[in-house]
Amino acid sequence: MGLPKIKIADLDAETLWNDGHRTIDVAASDTTVLWDSSHHEHDAISTRTFGFWLYMLSDAMILAALFTAYAVLRHNYAGAPTAAQIVHPGYAFRETLLVFSSVLAFGLTMSALKQGSRAGVINGIVVSFLIGAAFLGMEFHEFSGLISQGITPERSGFLSVYYAIVLVHGLHMVFGLLWMAVMVVQIMRQGFTDNVVYRLLNLKIFWQFQAVIWVCVFTVVYL
Amino acid sequence: MLVHLQGPWTPLIGRLALNQIPYDNPVIVGAFIFSVAAAAVFAGGVTYTGRWEYLWRNWLTTVDHKKIGIMYILVGMVMLFRGFIDAAMIRTQQVMAVGPQSAGHLGALHGYMPPYHFDQVYSAHGAIMLLFAVTPILVGLMNIIVPLQIGARDMAYPYLNAVGLWLTTVGAALVMLSLFVGDFSHAGWVGLTPLTELPYSPGVGVDYWIWAIQISSVGTTLGAINLIATIVKMRAPGMIWSRLPVFTWTAMATNIIGLTAFPVLAATLFLLTLDRYLGTHFFTAGMGGNIMLYTDLFWVWGHPEVYFLVLPAFGILSEIIPTFSEKPLFGYTAMVFASLIIAGASWMVWLHHFFTMGAGPLVNAYFSIATMLVGIPTGVKVFNWAFTMYRARMRFDTPMLWAVGALFLLLIGGLTGMMLAVPAIDFQVHNSVFVIAHFHSMVLLIAFAIMGAISYWFPKVFGFKLDERLGKRVFWYWVVASIMVFVPMYTLGFMGMTRRLDYISHPSWLPLIVLEEIGIGLYWVALYYQVKQIYVSVRDRRKYRAGPDAWWTTRSLEWMTHSPVPFYNFAVTPVVHARDEWAWRKEQGLTSLRPDRYQDIHMPKNTPVPLILGALSFALGFGLVWRIWWLSALSITAIVIVLIVRSFDSNTDYVIPAAEVERMERQGSGASGTTDTGRYPADHTAGKRRFRAARPQNR
Numbered sequence: 001m002g003l004p005k006i007k008i009a010d011l012d013a014e015t016l017w018n019d020g021h022r023t024i025d026v027a028a029s030d031t032t033v034l035w036d037s038s039h040h041e042h043d044a045i046s047t048r049t050f051g052f053w054l055y056m057l058s059d060a061m062i063l064a065a066l067f068t069a070y071a072v073l074r075h076n077y078a079g080a081p082t083a084a085q086i087v088h089p090g091y092a093f094r095e096t097l098l099v100f101s102s103v104l105a106f107g108l109t110m111s112a113l114k115q116g117s118r119a120g121v122i123n124g125i126v127v128s129f130l131i132g133a134a135f136l137g138m139e140f141h142e143f144s145g146l147i148s149q150g151i152t153p154e155r156s157g158f159l160s161v162y163y164a165i166v167l168v169h170g171l172h173m174v175f176g177l178l179w180m181a182v183m184v185v186q187i188m189r190q191g192f193t194d195n196v197v198y199r200l201l202n203l204k205i206f207w208q209f210q211a212v213i214w215v216c217v218f219t220v221v222y223l
Numbered sequence: 224m225l226v227h228l229q230g231p232w233t234p235l236i237g238r239l240a241l242n243q244i245p246y247d248n249p250v251i252v253g254a255f256i257f258s259v260a261a262a263a264v265f266a267g268g269v270t271y272t273g274r275w276e277y278l279w280r281n282w283l284t285t286v287d288h289k290k291i292g293i294m295y296i297l298v299g300m301v302m303l304f305r306g307f308i309d310a311a312m313i314r315t316q317q318v319m320a321v322g323p324q325s326a327g328h329l330g331a332l333h334g335y336m337p338p339y340h341f342d343q344v345y346s347a348h349g350a351i352m353l354l355f356a357v358t359p360i361l362v363g364l365m366n367i368i369v370p371l372q373i374g375a376r377d378m379a380y381p382y383l384n385a386v387g388l389w390l391t392t393v394g395a396a397l398v399m400l401s402l403f404v405g406d407f408s409h410a411g412w413v414g415l416t417p418l419t420e421l422p423y424s425p426g427v428g429v430d431y432w433i434w435a436i437q438i439s440s441v442g443t444t445l446g447a448i449n450l451i452a453t454i455v456k457m458r459a460p461g462m463i464w465s466r467l468p469v470f471t472w473t474a475m476a477t478n479i480i481g482l483t484a485f486p487v488l489a490a491t492l493f494l495l496t497l498d499r500y501l502g503t504h505f506f507t508a509g510m511g512g513n514i515m516l517y518t519d520l521f522w523v524w525g526h527p528e529v530y531f532l533v534l535p536a537f538g539i540l541s542e543i544i545p546t547f548s549e550k551p552l553f554g555y556t557a558m559v560f561a562s563l564i565i566a567g568a569s570w571m572v573w574l575h576h577f578f579t580m581g582a583g584p585l586v587n588a589y590f591s592i593a594t595m596l597v598g599i600p601t602g603v604k605v606f607n608w609a610f611t612m613y614r615a616r617m618r619f620d621t622p623m624l625w626a627v628g629a630l631f632l633l634l635i636g637g638l639t640g641m642m643l644a645v646p647a648i649d650f651q652v653h654n655s656v657f658v659i660a661h662f663h664s665m666v667l668l669i670a671f672a673i674m675g676a677i678s679y680w681f682p683k684v685f686g687f688k689l690d691e692r693l694g695k696r697v698f699w700y701w702v703v704a705s706i707m708v709f710v711p712m713y714t715l716g717f718m719g720m721t722r723r724l725d726y727i728s729h730p731s732w733l734p735l736i737v738l739e740e741i742g743i744g745l746y747w748v749a750l751y752y753q754v755k756q757i758y759v760s761v762r763d764r765r766k767y768r769a770g771p772d773a774w775w776t777t778r779s780l781e782w783m784t785h786s787p788v789p790f791y792n793f794a795v796t797p798v799v800h801a802r803d804e805w806a807w808r809k810e811q812g813l814t815s816l817r818p819d820r821y822q823d824i825h826m827p828k829n830t831p832v833p834l835i836l837g838a839l840s841f842a843l844g845f846g847l848v849w850r851i852w853w854l855s856a857l858s859i860t861a862i863v864i865v866l867i868v869r870s871f872d873s874n875t876d877y878v879i880p881a882a883e884v885e886r887m888e889r890q891g892s893g894a895s896g897t898t899d900t901g902r903y904p905a906d907h908t909a910g911k912r913r914f915r916a917a918r919p920q921n922r
């Protein structure tokens with residue numbers, strides 16, 4: 001019980017990557033601790049955010065595949081309108097500003113979280129939600145305009161990939177907004193529990209990731 | 224924007240119609256009767272023994288990584304059986320359809336399957352074997368073993384783990400359903416474009432293929448996240464990277480592939496879906512589509528995928544061979560780096576699957592060299608296993624037989640792979656059955672490793688061993704059957720036989736094809752003995768009972784807890800001191816499994832939510848395949864609602880008090896009566912050499 005613990009770190013130097021046939025790194029002594037009685041809990045929040053980073057990586061791969069498709073199909077106009085004819089960098093630039101301000105608002109939300117301010121967090125989320133919704137409104141306007149002119153995705157390879165890449169990003173934004181709405185309710189009902197905090201942290205990762213992707217969309221597709 | 228469909232469509236049931244049910248095909252009706260009978264026997268058995276509640280509480284709603292692993296393996300086994308039936312059907316068609324004189328039955332000109340049906344069978348065979356048989360079994364094994372090997376209580380995200388299981392099951396269920404309602408893809412497991420495009424495949428077959436793979440690959444990606452996070456975050460104290468068991472390392476490498484490659488597949492299938500449902504032009508033959516884009520994207524996933532499958536098999540060999548060589552694995556560090564290098568390099572070689580598509584000499588040369596370079600770490604591994612066995616006291620228990628057999632297959636498959644990596648050779652044999660024989664050598668290697676792993680870890684999970692005599696018989700039948708099937712196949716490949724033939728125009732190939740058919744017969748015999756082995760072992764399980772250390776010369780942490788493993792894995796988390804901790808403790812005489820002091824254990828609660836999500840995903844998949852829009856919309860909305868509702872549930876864990884843990888350990892509830900003093904049950908010596916007896920307790 002009261003056995004002093006041998007320091008694992010002392011063993012490491014000896015055993016690190018040593019190869020060959022020796023199994024015995026050290027001999028056991030009276031002080032060897034065989035079972036962990038320190039009652040350590042795995043840090044739930046960091047485990048969750050780590051997993052979410054991994055998820056973001058997989059999402060990044062999806063987008064990488066889509067950008068590859070864009071690179072291959074970007075000039076396949078098949079007689080339909082070309083990129084230069086339908087893409088408006090100025091309009092997209094205003095969308096970019098919206099994405100950035102929404103992320104900024106969410107950043108402020110996070111500093112409110114650090115201070116434990118419930119009102120601050122909720123206000124922050126509401127503001128990023130509204131700006132995000134405005135972005136989606138602009139996107140909706142852009143695409144409904146295209147469709148009303150008959151410029152639909154089935155007219156060419158380029159239009160297919162243009163719609164796909166922008167709308168996949170848009171879908172992520174919709175998902176983010178839904179997540180924000182849920183978080184507001186959750187904070188009001190449960191306060192800053194572990195579960196709520198890690199979800200807010202993950203949402204931050206997610207939201208900033210959407211901004212990063214939008215920058216790629218903007219530079220690759222709109223510029 | 225929806226595409227214009229051939230054939231009828233109604234809002235209520237989409238493309239479903241009575242004539243989509245192939246009740247006039249005797250083969251399918253037979254399969255249907257068999258499936259219904261099997262389901263009835265199962266349901267009847269559960270009802271008769273009054274186990275529905277047990278099934279619900281202990282299995283369907285479980286989040287225990289071991290039970291989830293077992294269910295993954297069961298799903299995989301069912302699909303392995305289905306895939307094997309497909310294989311037997313393919314072989315039988317070919318043996319019946321040689322030469323213009325060969326008779327035709329059941330509406331076929333030659334053999335018994337018309338081309339459209341035959342094409343579905345081989346497409347289903349490939350997709351099932353790779354994605355719904357071998358993948359779930361390997362994921363299941365990693366699920367069971369990795370947390371044990373690192374001394375964890377469970378996976379990092381037990382709930383997500385169950386979600387992954389049910390999504391995989393949904394994929395498998397959709398493939399099975401396609402047999403009875405509608406049809407399956409006829410475009411090969413790779414989904415050849417533009418054949419998979421709507422104009423050329425107007426039916427629902429390709430849609431089944433898409434959604435089955437899409438849904439289950441979401442499950443695989445989630446599983447990969449879970450396993451990586453488990454390995455990174457949940458290791459016991461002292462389990463530093465340089466002590467991580469090699470199986471866990473390969474699980475890490477594999478899941479890095481899974482995490483990065485499967486999303487590419489998801490994106491590719493998504494684009495194909497858009498083509499088929501909304502009429503876009505990603506992979507179409509005109510209107511600005513690009514067929515090679517599909518081929519590239521598919522194989523950018525496809526080649527890493529084959530290494531996703533083979534790396535856990537390498538890990539299994541690295542566990543079995545040292546145990547039965549009674550010494551540590553040779554070249555641990557090299558082994559670890561080789562696994563990671565293979566995982567990385569698997570991304571750089573995809574074009575070798577289509578050297579013949581005219582990429583030009585420079586590109587081909589690059590991919591040829593890159594492909595050959597992958598052989599180097601693989602070769603390093605082979606030498607390490609060989610040196611582990613060199614001058615060792617080898618014991619040939621069943622797991623070891625499978626492992627050694629797998630090494631031979633790896634040699635054959637690796638060398639033929641090297642041949643294919645040379646474009647000049649590949650131009651001769653591409654799309655011939657030589658390629659089929661190559662990758663079957665590789666996939667059989669995986670199957671051998673799986674069979675070895677199951678017999679190796681079976682006593683850990685269930686507390687008793689599988690019968691050795693029958694196990695060895697199964698092994699030898701597999702060996703002879705594999706030789707009979709695949710040596711002729713290599714030969715036929717050189718003779719110019721292309722793959723996917725429903726009619727064979729060269730009567731001179733008949734003898735070799737008959738040999739292959741005999742090989743299939745031997746697999747059937749192996750299957751018989753396999754079933755018998757399980758039956759006999761379960762019946763006489765008392766006789767086969769195994770202690771914590773079932774093979775007496777095991778080395779890693781999973782052997783340091785009871786067999787079967789209690790639901791909390793380790794009563795108290797072990798502290799790790801050495802690379803092969805259990806071997807180290809045995810050499811130090813520290814084999815007691817009883818800790819000084821017990822502690823409260825936190826465990827996740829069971830939940831039906833993953834199962835519900837699975838059921839909804841099934842409805843979603845079905846709705847999308849048949850284009851029943853209301854069903855699809857309804858189920859996707861329901862999925863989102865279930866996810867949100869679940870997120871409000873903060874009461875997902877419970878605590879087992881220390882006293883309760885101690886009581887369970889004392890009673891040996893998890894230990895099924897085996898000794899937990901670390902001494903071995905007396906009945907195992909029977910003519911075996913074994914490592915020197917554990918020193919008596921000195922504490």
Ligand code: HEM
Pocket residue numbers: 413529530532533575576577594595597598601636637639640641643644645649652653654658661662665666669
């Ligand atoms: C040293 C390692 C390997 C090399 C050099 C290699 C090389 C190749 C090459 C060049 C091809 C393309 C042949 C053609 O289509 O003309 C091929 C096909 C294939 N290989 Fe391998 N391979 C290796 C390992 C593996 C492993 C480990 C697996 C599976 C676990 C595997 C599974 C496959 C499959 C499934 C195909 C054919 C896919 C299809 O067209 O349906 N290979 N291999």
Ligand SMILES: [Cu+2]
Pocket residue numbers: 525526529572573575576
């Ligand atoms: Cu490959």
